[in-house]
Amino acid sequence: MTTPSEPGAAIDPSLSAIMSERRQLINLAYRLLGSLAEAEDVVQETYARWYAMSPQRQEAIESVGGWLTTVASRICLDLLGSARVRRERYVGEWIPEPLPDRTEWAGGRSDGIAADPADRVTLDESVNMAFLVVLEAMTPAERVTFILHDVFCHSFAEVAEIVGRSPAACRQLASSARRRIRAAQPPAAPAARSAGIVREFKQAWEAKDIGALVSLLDPEATAIADGGGRASTTLRPIEGGEQIVRALLEITGRIPDQTLLERTVNGQPGLVAQRDGVTVTVIAFDIAGDRIKHIWAIRNPDKLRPWTADPQH
Template structure:
């Protein structure tokens, strides 16, 4: 885990990797940043002699960050019980989308440091959230970042064999949550085409076309956090989702839909007067939308505030 060298440059150079690990463990940009900051605070609080004894500071920082995330995941369960409505991970913008839109990102922005791939897509993060904290840590560190179980054992305080079992349990949970896919994962262009057609049908309030683009068993989940209006429970069924989307179009004059990469995959962003109000992610299977995740909680849209 990490690289050797205890110099200040070598230690601070680990930040990008640590934020990538922490975001996948926590599903929150702000919490990932806080966890990494706390790990660095603990590093610099060590006596100089102790720091010199640590041969691989990156490994030490990863272990500490993992333990902090494990504690946060445990306390998150209690916080979720008080959360209003459904809870979803924070959606991530794509840097290239910001640049194309003429926006700028501050170099220190943690969202700018996260590598966008399938492991930060909403579909994947939602499944990770169904795991126990220990399963999630073992699975993410081993299956996503390829850390050996002997090093993961230091994070979880368990034996390497126990960590291997946790990762196996997480994989079973991953497979059990996702429905079998008779067709291969759609290519990005095909997925983007489906999302674009959803956007066009929504703008024209074409319910029949929307129904055709949605799987009959599709599910839409919305997260407003009790701060903005949204459906409190998942909407099930393609026809019901289509009618709900059309109703929103009727009640939302001045709302602009734009295509954006969300967590590395095609999605939609709703803006009013240039301000992002909603970010939607889609799971596309067999040429149809199987899942829709809608994030409206303003606190989870902070990385999008410079979209323009």
């Protein structure tokens, strides 16, 4: 008998097949849940269910990837059903977990295990913070249907089997989700322009330039902070450009030693605040035209693990 570690050992083709789906599953579960930690748990549970089956049942499955996707999606659907109850108990506002650019990935997986590059989420328009926030307002069935069909290109017949609805009902769910997206997301500014506005915002904040900050913010802009009870934040959204500027200057006065860095947040230009080299806040922006419409500041340490380098390395 040989093992994969021995010279000449044969690689189990079924193992290779299921592990090749890992990145796809992580990408799917993150978009469905808005949490990398929960996405990792879903993928782990999906694999546990695969290995709980007998070899005969495994061999009878025609598409391993299709089976894994179906199981992971159903687990996510169940989690989304209970997420609203959990988030009602959450301290303050809940914001999806921010992701760094793959070149800036620092601490690996949220469970402390070193990150495999295959685990990293593909950063495209379907994971920018504004998009994920809109997804949070959808019903579980609406969200799962939209992501599976519009983002991952599954047919409505396939989606119907997962969500337990008819294909026609799934078509309506996807249509409703698209209307939500269109209503909540005006045309985004070009990436280069967004990066320039974020840079101007950073410089104005560091200089305490009230006029410049106000000019960069939409008069009806909203800022939301997520500390999860683990970090001090304003528990309610701050509405209005001038009110946001006052809050920013208050933060500067209270935390004078923080350093602001330009970083990619969920595929979009953003900022990271560090103290003593440790990331304490990740800031994402929603920019339309030449103004910032939304600011999301994530301070909950549980959501910042991919951003925080392990001191031992």
